[in-house]
Amino acid sequence: xxxxxxxxxxxxVLARMQFAFTVSFHFIFPAFxxxxxxxxxxxxxxxxxxxxxxxxxxxxxxxxxxxxxxxxGVVSGLVMSYQFGTNWSVFSDKVGGVIGPLMAYxxxxxxxxxxxxxxxxLFGMNRVGRRLHFGATLMVAVGTFISAFWILxxxxxxxxxTGFEMSPDGRFLPGSSWAAIIFNPSFPYRLVHTVIxxxxxxxxxxxxxGAWHLLKDRANLxxxxxxxxxxxxxxxxxxxxIFVGDAHGLNTLxxxxxxxxxxxxxxxxxPDGAPLxxxxxxxxxxxxxxxxxxxxxxxxxxxxxxxxxxxAGLDTVAPDKRPPVWIVFWSFRIxxxxxxxxxxxxxxxxxxxxxxxxxxxxxxxxxxxxMGPSGFVAVIAGxxxxxxxxxxxxxxxxxxxxxSVSPIxxxxxxxxxxxxxxxxxxxxxxxxxxxxxLMKDAPHPHEPALEEEERAPIRSAGITPAQHMDAQADGAxx
Amino acid sequence: MAIxxxxxxxxxxxxxxxxxxxxxxxxxxxxxxxxxxGAVAMVIRFWLxxxxx
Numbered sequence: 001x002x003x004x005x006x007x008x009x010x011x012x013v014l015a016r017m018q019f020a021f022t023v024s025f026h027f028i029f030p031a032f033x034x035x036x037x038x039x040x041x042x043x044x045x046x047x048x049x050x051x052x053x054x055x056x057x058x059x060x061x062x063x064x065x066x067x068x069x070x071x072x073g074v075v076s077g078l079v080m081s082y083q084f085g086t087n088w089s090v091f092s093d094k095v096g097g098v099i100g101p102l103m104a105y106x107x108x109x110x111x112x113x114x115x116x117x118x119x120x121x122l123f124g125m126n127r128v129g130r131r132l133h134f135g136a137t138l139m140v141a142v143g144t145f146i147s148a149f150w151i152l153x154x155x156x157x158x159x160x161x162t163g164f165e166m167s168p169d170g171r172f173l174p175g176s177s178w179a180a181i182i183f184n185p186s187f188p189y190r191l192v193h194t195v196i197x198x199x200x201x202x203x204x205x206x207x208x209x210g211a212w213h214l215l216k217d218r219a220n221l222x223x224x225x226x227x228x229x230x231x232x233x234x235x236x237x238x239x240x241x242i243f244v245g246d247a248h249g250l251n252t253l254x255x256x257x258x259x260x261x262x263x264x265x266x267x268x269x270x271p272d273g274a275p276l277x278x279x280x281x282x283x284x285x286x287x288x289x290x291x292x293x294x295x296x297x298x299x300x301x302x303x304x305x306x307x308x309x310x311x312a313g314l315d316t317v318a319p320d321k322r323p324p325v326w327i328v329f330w331s332f333r334i335x336x337x338x339x340x341x342x343x344x345x346x347x348x349x350x351x352x353x354x355x356x357x358x359x360x361x362x363x364x365x366x367x368x369x370x371m372g373p374s375g376f377v378a379v380i381a382g383x384x385x386x387x388x389x390x391x392x393x394x395x396x397x398x399x400x401x402x403x404s405v406s407p408i409x410x411x412x413x414x415x416x417x418x419x420x421x422x423x424x425x426x427x428x429x430x431x432x433x434x435x436x437x438l439m440k441d442a443p444h445p446h447e448p449a450l451e452e453e454e455r456a457p458i459r460s461a462g463i464t465p466a467q468h469m470d471a472q473a474d475g476a477x478x
Numbered sequence: 479m480a481i482x483x484x485x486x487x488x489x490x491x492x493x494x495x496x497x498x499x500x501x502x503x504x505x506x507x508x509x510x511x512x513x514x515x516g517a518v519a520m521v522i523r524f525w526l527x528x529x530x531x
Binding site for chain 2: 112115124128130
């Protein structure tokens with residue numbers, strides 16, 4: 001893959017591979033913790049409102065998992081900022097005046113809202129009482145959202161840059177209005193689409209864990225409750241996400257048409273209505289889609305709401321300004337395909353609920369278990385679509401990726417990439433194994449809190465003391 | 479007969495304390511968490527700025 005590349009070209013490819021690898025690993029954890037922080041806030045609110053111990057048990061069960069996922073998100077995120085200095089110093093030098101303050105706000109949020117109140121959330125229940133503890137949980141949930149706000153604002157500005165001025169030496173500087181930078185044209189769409197994706201990711205993990213425990217014991221009230229809540233999310237939010245994704249796509253068509261051409265596989269322009277390609281093998285060299293399966297004019301209908309609307313293809317874009325179609329075309333289809341599978345599972349759960357078989361349909365539970373990782377795959381596929389679709393630019397239309405990389409030798413980038421691969425799989429492999437280990441144990445009545453873990457009584461297998469039955473009856477799932 | 483959940487003792491005891499005490503505990507834990515993270519960040523910063531790195 002490096003044949004024909006000069007040393008600087010090789011370094012560029014390796015630097016891009018390193019960023020893609022580390023950001024893909026990192027994205028898994030915030031995608032989970034953004035949704036899980038809100039889920040924890042909902043569980044604690046329900047506990048305070050209803051007094052049902054079942055919600056507190058679920059809160060404590062998921063809080064342990066949240067704390068591990070949060071820690072891995074912080075550690076993997078640190079690496080991202082280092083790379084701005086090591087591999088992308090030219091980019092940092094040129095755009096630091098605009099994106100630096102936004103990223104600083106993200107760090108401040110992470111410090112003072114997320115990390116600060118996480119301590120209260122983990123260890124403060126017996127010190128601050130229930131209501132202040134709930135306040136801390138809300139602060140963590142709000143903090144994860146605000147962190148996402150700033151990071152997505154930065155990313156969206158790189159996709160649709162506005163509100164800046166250029167200095168004589170080619171640096172991007174803030175213009176008269178920060179609002180024009182923060183609320184750039186693609187930001188509202190990307191923020192809503194990504195945050196909903198995080199909620200769905202969490203819902204499908206929670207649903208899979210609930211399904212796993214229902215397959216082992218369909219009478220487990222805690223598993224029933226978490227499965228029910230997750231399936232409500234799937235049924236209600238997956239259709240919303242499809243509409244939001246469509247709106248995001250229309251926004252992308254307006255501001256980054258070449259990205260949409262690559263997503264659609266439109267090498268050629270279609271003056272009389274463009275087909276929707278369901279399948280095909282992109283051939284960048286010959287600029288054509290092989291073995292295509294298409295629905296005539298459907299792409300024009302989706303993108304222009306008119307069967308006969310003309311759509312330009314990549315033949316209208318200069319060859320050196322085209323994104324690589326193969327990756328964008330397929331990552332987009334993976335994301336959309338998983339979105340519709342999520343909708344399908346949500347609809348099936350509604351049918352099961354109406355037929356009063358939500359907790360008694362092993363096939364549904366098996367599919368929910370299988371769909372557990374689907375949110376992670378979908379968010380990474382979506383991220384790949386938007387990032388690779390932006391190529392060959394880092395700041396769309398203004399600063400190319402080739403002009404953003406550090407003057408660094410390829411062997412140095414290769415060595416650090418190899419180290420990242422080894423360390424990431426070791427560290428995050430252990431972390432992920434531990435999360436799965438926590439999920440393997442069924443949630444149960446009197447779930448111990450983190451600060452009580454060591455002095456909690458050991459539960460005897462097969463014995464259900466009378467007070468546990470009372471607690472279960474109090475918190476009977478719907 | 480109602481059974482008191484032993485795990486709620488701590489939270490119940492906390493609720494019985496005056497608000498200022500609970501707020502003081504909240505501020506203390508919050509500050510401890512922020513300082514811990516700050517200390518880790520400072521260690522990394524010094525490590526990156528060391529002549530060997």
